[in-house]
Amino acid sequence: MKATREDVAKMAGVSTATVSNVLNDPGKVKKSTADKVLEAVKALDYRPDMIARSMSTKRSMQLGIVLESLANPFFGDIVRGFENAANEKNYFVNICTGFNKLDEYFDNFITRRVDGVFVAAIPYKFNVDKIYNLVQKGIKIVVSGNVCADFRKVSSIEMNHMGAMREIMEYLYKLGHERIAYISGLGKNLAYDLRIKGYLDMVEKLQLPCGEELLIEGKYPYSTGMEDGYQYARQLIDSGKEFTAVICVNDLVALGAMKALKECGIRIPEDVSVIGFDGIEFGKYWEPELTTMSMNKVEFGEKAFEMLYSNMIKGGTSYHEYDMELIVRNSTSQCRR
Amino acid sequence: MKATREDVAKMAGVSTATVSNVLNDPGKVKKSTADKVLEAVKALDYRPDMIARSMSTKRSMQLGIVLESLANPFFGDIVRGFENAANEKNYFVNICTGFNKLDEYFDNFITRRVDGVFVAAIPYKFNVDKIYNLVQKGIKIVVSGNVCADFRKVSSIEMNHMGAMREIMEYLYKLGHERIAYISGLGKNLAYDLRIKGYLDMVEKLQLPCGEELLIEGKYPYSTGMEDGYQYARQLIDSGKEFTAVICVNDLVALGAMKALKECGIRIPEDVSVIGFDGIEFGKYWEPELTTMSMNKVEFGEKAFEMLYSNMIKGGTSYHEYDMELIVRNSTSQCRR
């Protein structure tokens, strides 16, 4: 059904080794011979079998990318960047979503001998040791999400969350906001979420009257979708605490929060300003349009691949911090109270 | 670095064949022997190499799913269903997005010997022959999107778009709407989009005064995102044609269209009712909440896997049509003109 390299060799009247050489290292073979081979390849619609190839090269040319979920378009963009760059270098990438199946995925990575994986999500649901286990099996890794992983073992690409949070807080403060809530949905105990730390630092630095009382933490499994944003915002409103601005851990949460605010007759931005993180496209179509701390997600994915690639080819890990950028739209304004 | 089955055999004092037997067909081996092997497996943290295994079994246990883009959450849900079901049966699935790289993906499917692929998108950007080529190489296929593909070669899972469109039109008609626009973004020439046909059939059946003039077609490459919805809606408004309801090819387009309508001071649903397709989660958080023709996307993905699986295991293709369900929310109401 499928032609093998042996069929090609026979048709071209050469050895199988020569076929390989033509395909993998042209120049090593006389042109006239190569032409015969290429002709046979075309005639038989032959494609080399990557599985057999992997057997001898010990490289699968497959990569994995693990995400929390595809429900957040934020990850869709990152995947796009990563995959484009990977395809360029002939890698095939497996998208692995759903933290609930993480162990299975990790097993698969070993078992299927992927060359590298990009763990592109905040890892509050698994132990870093599992990643080291992968490394030990020879798989190269890039992590994201401030894992505080051992940089001698894995590469790390982060967003500058501390800086981003500082910028947001200063922006709001200049607009006159002092009672600024932060709907995190994550927790203070999660060392890798630097946003909470950034927020609390600024609360202190700016001497905001709210202290920690406007910080909303989540609990395991730390879900941060629209429905969560909606619920957390209600919780905040119901608490009766005063606030004039809400920062949300991501745009999805912000969108849910805005719905809750509107339902309670709170006008955005007249009564309360709202800011999200990520810069997903939906925010632009919302009403009001969402102010957000954004970044070039596609580029971020590309960069992650480059780091992984360099680790695979040259060896050696690296660290990179990505700056974010505030996009001001209509969900924020001068404080009117 | 990685233990092989030979290491295990040595440690357990048995042959490599026995190791295989223990792992693949327990019961074939005496318990005491099996125990020794299992112990060695654990001690060495051994995992069988799927690549080598694929070499002999001729099955890669990998599947592909090709989507137009991850930007539409609609596909995220389908992927989830498909992948969950596939994982259950020990398949690993590759998500392939971006029609621009379709040829590369198809090549990869052959080259990497995937066992099957689910083509989950309207195929206006590639030739069906490419799919037949895959089939010829021994790869099983399930298509979606009314490809009109030869059902002897590939399985097909569709949404009942004709029925859905009929239901929508009757729903609107009963609310008093007669000037009903349809923002398709696709084209009449695309035989597989049955929605246009369904729409036009109903325009005729209900004897609507608008005829075909409120149908908005797109052009290659038939993009149907939020921005497209926005532009198409503006185009519709600018045309000066009267309409009291707009059906949109998907929720993304509907969301974009609603933004355009609002910007022009058109109230939803007071002045114009809006309906989308797909039932993505975002619609529920929009203002107004979006009425939509929805379906169980996760289940749809699962069903697609089942069809693929049965084709891979038992052989033989199948056809399945999935019914959709109208979810009425606040973006539609009685016609007030």
Place this chain on the structure above:
DNA sequence: CTGAAAGCGCTTACAG
């Protein structure tokens, strides 16, 4: 410039 041969890590009849 080209080919014979070993090897990658499994599975699977088949013989014992």
Place this chain on the structure above:
DNA sequence: CTGAAAGCGCTTACAG
């Protein structure tokens, strides 16, 4: 119940 051996389709020194 267990093991020896062939085979899956490639690559890669190495010899000629």
